[in-house]
Amino acid sequence: MNIALSFPRTALAAAVLLLAACGKQEAAPAAPSVAQAAPPAAAQPAAEIVVYSTRNEQLIKPVFDAYTAQTGVKISFVTDKEGPLLERLKNEGANTPADLLLTVDAGTLWQAAHLQLLQPVDSASLQKDVAGHLRDPGKQWYGLSARARSIFYNPTLVKPEELSTYQALADDQWAGKLCLRTSKKVYNQSLVAMLIAANGEAATEAMVRGWVENLATAPFPDDTKLLEAIAAGQCAVGIANTYYFGRLQRDKPDIAVQVFWPNQGEGQDGVHVNIAGAGVTAHAKHRDEAVKLLEWMASDKAQNLFADSNMEYPVNWSVKPAPAVSAWGDFRPSAINISKAGELQAQAVQLMDRAGYQ
Numbered sequence: 001m002n003i004a005l006s007f008p009r010t011a012l013a014a015a016v017l018l019l020a021a022c023g024k025q026e027a028a029p030a031a032p033s034v035a036q037a038a039p040p041a042a043a044q045p046a047a048e049i050v051v052y053s054t055r056n057e058q059l060i061k062p063v064f065d066a067y068t069a070q071t072g073v074k075i076s077f078v079t080d081k082e083g084p085l086l087e088r089l090k091n092e093g094a095n096t097p098a099d100l101l102l103t104v105d106a107g108t109l110w111q112a113a114h115l116q117l118l119q120p121v122d123s124a125s126l127q128k129d130v131a132g133h134l135r136d137p138g139k140q141w142y143g144l145s146a147r148a149r150s151i152f153y154n155p156t157l158v159k160p161e162e163l164s165t166y167q168a169l170a171d172d173q174w175a176g177k178l179c180l181r182t183s184k185k186v187y188n189q190s191l192v193a194m195l196i197a198a199n200g201e202a203a204t205e206a207m208v209r210g211w212v213e214n215l216a217t218a219p220f221p222d223d224t225k226l227l228e229a230i231a232a233g234q235c236a237v238g239i240a241n242t243y244y245f246g247r248l249q250r251d252k253p254d255i256a257v258q259v260f261w262p263n264q265g266e267g268q269d270g271v272h273v274n275i276a277g278a279g280v281t282a283h284a285k286h287r288d289e290a291v292k293l294l295e296w297m298a299s300d301k302a303q304n305l306f307a308d309s310n311m312e313y314p315v316n317w318s319v320k321p322a323p324a325v326s327a328w329g330d331f332r333p334s335a336i337n338i339s340k341a342g343e344l345q346a347q348a349v350q351l352m353d354r355a356g357y358q
């Protein structure tokens with residue numbers, strides 16, 4: 001425990017020193033368009049990076065503030081939902097002020113790349129820092145934190161030995177006991193897309209039909225309400241992102257909900273892990289600065305800051321999760337590239353629709 005607690009602090013202290021040194025280099029203008037009349041004495045004015053972000057402002061602002069404090073580079077950002085932000089990028093075209101698109105789902109990043117709103121970034125440090133399956137094979141976007149979508153259960157109603165896989169939640173044993181969030185949420189679309197990638201369409205459709213038959217109640221609008229329904233005994237099991245559980249647990253340490261890591265058996269695909277991540281926009285005016293920010297967020301200098309604020313997992317395996325997150329235990333994540341969440345999203349939506357999953 002002591003090691004886990006002290007590790008991030010040491011890493012951060014080192015980061016401050018390293019970045020203080022790096023900051024001097026970064027003050028040099030990155031591109032001719034950035035160059036302004038140099039101030040008489042000290043460093044050149046740093047470029048201002050513009051980020052379009054779907055990540056909650058409370059979570060991302062401290063990350064940007066830390067970068068600005070360490071490098072002098074200013075960051076301005078716009079926060080909105082994925083649909084409006086993609087639309088805005090599309091409409092602005094070459095005139096967009098955005099340098100970086102930051103989202104909380106791989107499917108959205110895949111979509112952005114597919115719409116040619118991003119550009120490839122060939123960076124040795126990003127290749128090294130971001131786990132291979134949590135970044136775009138085409139190098140257009142990179143994961144920055146990993147979000148596990150796992151099974152949760154009420155320990156007074158369920159023994160963990162009764163649980164095994166996402167697929168087993170379709171068994172008769174769970175009739176009237178399963179809670180799900182709406183299929184309209186991109187998190188579930190990505191989950192089903194990744195299960196199609198692992199197990200094929202027919203098996204996944206049979207699973208989703210079984211889930212629908214087992215529902216205790218109509219799908220929930222959000223993960224928090226779902227977890228509260230498990231705690232209240234309205235349902236025995238459900239599927240949610242771990243950070244929603246973390247928030248509830250922080251407020252109510254004795255809440256009657258436990259996490260279970262599914263699909264851990266030999267030959268099974270592992271826990272579904274999505275990402276929050278980012279890519280440099282196709283028409284970025286401050287490309288080099290945006291790449292440096294991306295590299296910094298993925299590095300051991302900032303991974304705890306980025307992931308811990310939302311009780312998520314680092315995408316950089318050299319960095320340990322926060323102690324409250326580590327306390328949930330180890331698991332094996334799916335090793336299938338998360339770009340499949342985007343590639344198979346439309347197929348997943350159609351499948352859920354056919355299966356009657358609202």
Ligand SMILES: [Fe+2]
Pocket residue numbers: 241
């Ligand atoms: Fe979320």
